[in-house]
Amino acid sequence: MVDSITEEILNASLAGVVKQMQEALFRTGFSTIIRESHDASCAILTAGGDVAAQHIVLPLHLGVFPVSIKAVLERYSSDNIREGDAFLVNHPYIGGSPHAPDMCVIVPVFIKSELAYFTASIAHKSDIGGSVPGSCSGKATDIYSEGIHFPPIRFVRNREISPEIEALIRANSRSADLVMGDIRGQLGCGWLGSDRIVELVEKYGKDTIDRAISQRVANVERIIRKEIEQWSDGSASGDRLLDDDGVRIGHPIRIVVTVKKDGDQIVFDFSDSDDQAIGPANIRPSLVKAACAYVVISSLGKEITVNQGVLNAIEIITRPGSLLEPELPAPMNTYNPTVHAVINSGFDALGQLTEMVQRADGSDSRSLIFGFPKKRDEVRPSISYEIFAGGSGASSSNPGLTGCHVNQTNGRITPIEILETEYPLRITEFSVLKNSGGRGLFSGGDAFRRVYQSLEDGIRLSIRSSRHQIPPRGVSGAQDGKPGKATLYPDGEPKLLSSREVNIPLNRGESFALDTPSGGGCGNLSESSQGSTRVA
Template sequence: MIDEITFEVLRHRLDTINDDAAAVLARLSGSHLAAEARDLNTAIMAPDGRVVCCGRYVLAQVVSMHLVVRDILENYADNPGFGPGDQFVTNDPYIGTLHQPDVVVVAPIFVDGELVGWCGSTAHQADVGGPNPGGITYDARSIFDEAVPMPPVRIVEGGRLRRDLEREYLVRSRTAELNRLDLVGQVAANRSVTAEVGRLCGQYGADAVAAVMDRLLERTEALLRERLRALPDGRWRHVAYVEYRPHGGTTEAVYAVRLTMTKRGDDLELDFTGSDPQAPGTINAAYPALAGFAIGGVLIYLCGGLPWVPGGVWPVVRIRSREGTVVHARWPAGVAMSTAATCQAVRVSVNACLARMLEASRDLAHLVMASCQAAGGGGGTVHGERGDGTSYATMTLDEITGGGGATWSGDGADSSGYTTSPGASCANVEVNEAYLPLLYERRAELADTGGPGRHRGGVGTLHALTPHGDGASMTMMSFGQGLQHPLAAGVCGGEYGGQSVVAVVPDLAGLADEGERRLPMPSATVPIRTGELLVSVSQGGGGLGDPLDRDPAAVLDDVLDGLVSVRGALRDYGVVVTGDPRRPDGLRVDDPATSRCRDDRRHARIGRPPAPPAPSRQGRPLSAVLDLLPPAGDAPHREGVVACGRCGTVLCGAAGNVHEHLVVSDASPAERSPLGAVYEGADRFVLRRLYCPACAVQIDVQVCRTGDPVLAAIEVL
């Protein structure tokens, strides 16, 4: 046994060693994806592969890295075997990576001939081959139409890089030199971890280091189970949608990712078995990607204040899936675009269900967070030729500028990127211009893109760029998601964040005009010619709480900061802003007009004057706006009843679907689409708002397909 002080010293040393490895990888890489945007991560693992230290960059890249180690242990223990100084490279999404562009390199850590652990790193590489530059082929019918994945291969043997295997790996790529530098950086990062862990074992003993790893795993599992026991049992649901146009088709098909989350005692089940069958293309997620984004979501949205030790989370969270679905594809389905499509829907669904569970707890509601942006249509790969005839293929990562979700205590962070990738960011404009033959006309936060709520979601960002240089050409392959409907879910009655936008336009002048713009969905390849602008908008984060409860002074501050327009203040919050910003007294809130406007909105929601608030809440919270009350006397509902937490009105029995007893109002998602962009197919979706029939408070907001029944998002067990 080791004492607590030694334990704390060693666990922080392991974290520091792992963080230093990520810095080594970023410094040695020649790619802006790693060096600037930090689309990478590192991990230290126990001897069986369970992750005990994970970097704070792209969490989904490392939380399921044990699957790679498990494959090596099961298949290579005797042939070819592994020993000190060995390293294995793979980009096989059916074994343990997210998709083919995310290359994983893992290495065993030996001390005095004994295996004490593993280390690993992941880096998104600019191009790993396949028919389409950038490594993602939108029209892929199967994985054989994409970059062909490489199973784990021992590329470093006894500390020496195998030149034959390095050539085999690099010949696949159009950006071989960048990939070589990434590979060198990953190998060096693993060598750094191996050497530092060896020194740590030399100082404290290998047994002590092993004991720290075991305690980290055990303690994290125990703490997470303790947190779950403090939360109410229940079942929660969310549905998110992914669009994909099959090869040769003219219309996007819609695929549903359906999550039913059940919590009993200290057990948490994420059931995705109701998701749609896999697509005949590239949006599908293989199981490792499903697991990576699901567990990454649990770390962010449930484990606040707990150790981030993925290996300790896995025993607590049970993932149920069905092979052959869009979230658990069967070989050889195409999966290269999964991280920007189905995986985003997985992460949003986990986020939404965990938020519903947490908002029912008086002690843990402070952890509630709405969804951050999802990868949208503005994300994708760009490729072409420079003026000198050399080719390029990569991502700009402009889409990692969307808004963060609102929290229980405040607004979401503006243009902050993915919550589940806390250390990743968009590349700097000047860096992209230095690497690529393009010129940015604008990058700026865009008003009204944050999800409205009592607390506002963070806003997204507008980008406009054009090919630059003599003879330069550019083609984009858009991910094509979040254009027809929003993806970043609000919570506690908050609204969804703004949608994506991607379009090629002659100039920026027309974008300032109000009004609707009918746009086609992007095709597999979108050419951008000299003199044209590629315009994209990253998504906003979801809001928290009824927008009509937002402090008008906070809305005015947002207007003054350029985050909400005067028109948006009225449309989304019922706040009347008057005045002239050019005058000394500037803009101000018209308080009487705002009160009248909000009263009229509440009246319109339910068709009559709303009931007044109750003096206090009764029973235990079922959500931020619903209460679960015990049965009273000879009441027909022996299991208890669900009541509105705002006005106290009883809505239904506890065994019923409370959402069926709310006032439902369906609207077009296009009503808040940035720049007035409306894409073909948007009419297949509705934004469904649900209100208390007595006091008109907004209880929930759902995105669903037109004509779908109301989702039973909360179920009392």
């Protein structure tokens, strides 16, 4: 037992270490997806693999870190892990990774020759092989099309990367220098975190830190359960539809959740969701749990430390062979729309049991991948990988925002200056689609348009998007948002594309335009004349 002041100091210190790791990773990133889009997260974990501290950038990774660490421990055991080792895992079915490009680098932390903690980072790689540049084929029908997969492997000994494993990674990547540069950045941030933890141990002692971590985890779980206890007992359901899985075009996918609440216990049951998809819309249970944890902590109305206690406070049920617990080798690289649907359906169900603020759906997230096959300045073929959102949904207290990520995604859009200086692209339009948000007492956030012009022949474009058919849902009598749209202009003539496309040729002078979805509105517009400011 430690006193509350010491607990708070150590909790803040560990969170500060993770933030230092995060900043180091972003600043040393080779690829734009790390240094510009910030598609990465860091964490400190106990020797048993529980999350002790995480700096929230991508809430989704909260559920992945413990699965990845425990996969390492299952394969190697703590007795076979040495100081100076580091481990790599990106296999969704073994290490819980969202998809293969999200590589988890794990560094053990030793105190007096004893394995005491882990530092870890998950960071998206620009290309790890597979059928298309960027390793994210929206048409994949198995994970073998999605790039090289590593079960937990020891790829570093004595702080030296295995040349054999580096050669293997390089042989399978279209942008090997970027990938290895980013992996080295992950190692660097992991070692930085390790050094900072050792300094904390020297100051406070390992036993004190361990007790503070255990106490904080227990307190977080207790606080959440205390809040849950105040919600209405019973069950409620919510659902969402996805446009399709990228392969069976025009066939929507349904996610259904029933939230069951009894006392301080809460269960999210997804058993009635659709069977696993042929295309890459599947996700693993580690992501489902992180998504449900996000729903719960967002519904508390108070700030809370994010650690293992959040995961311990909730339970999920998924059905083997379903979209949310697929069986090998079901693909999953375009997982993000599915996670958004899990979160939105969870908010719908939980909102029936609580007095939480109502919210409409936002635009979700999407990415564009440009592959450049020609060598430029004697550099191997390069990849541009962007992540961006659109309009966020309105709530019963505020309108939506334009160009704002929602739910589990907190990425940043790549600046035009970076795109135009590093790649043979010109951005000819980047504009807000004004008044496109769903109308209501509070309107949804507006969408935006971005238009790309190719300056070279032979570019290949892939799209990972969503809500081009089924728009973001409005609530309480408000309008839905506007669906997104992807348009190719070969020879100046428009050609409408689907939300998941692969290897679209883009030659010199040709253009591509992406209109993002806008956010749904909240509340009947007529209520504004009555002075209403909140929807019950």
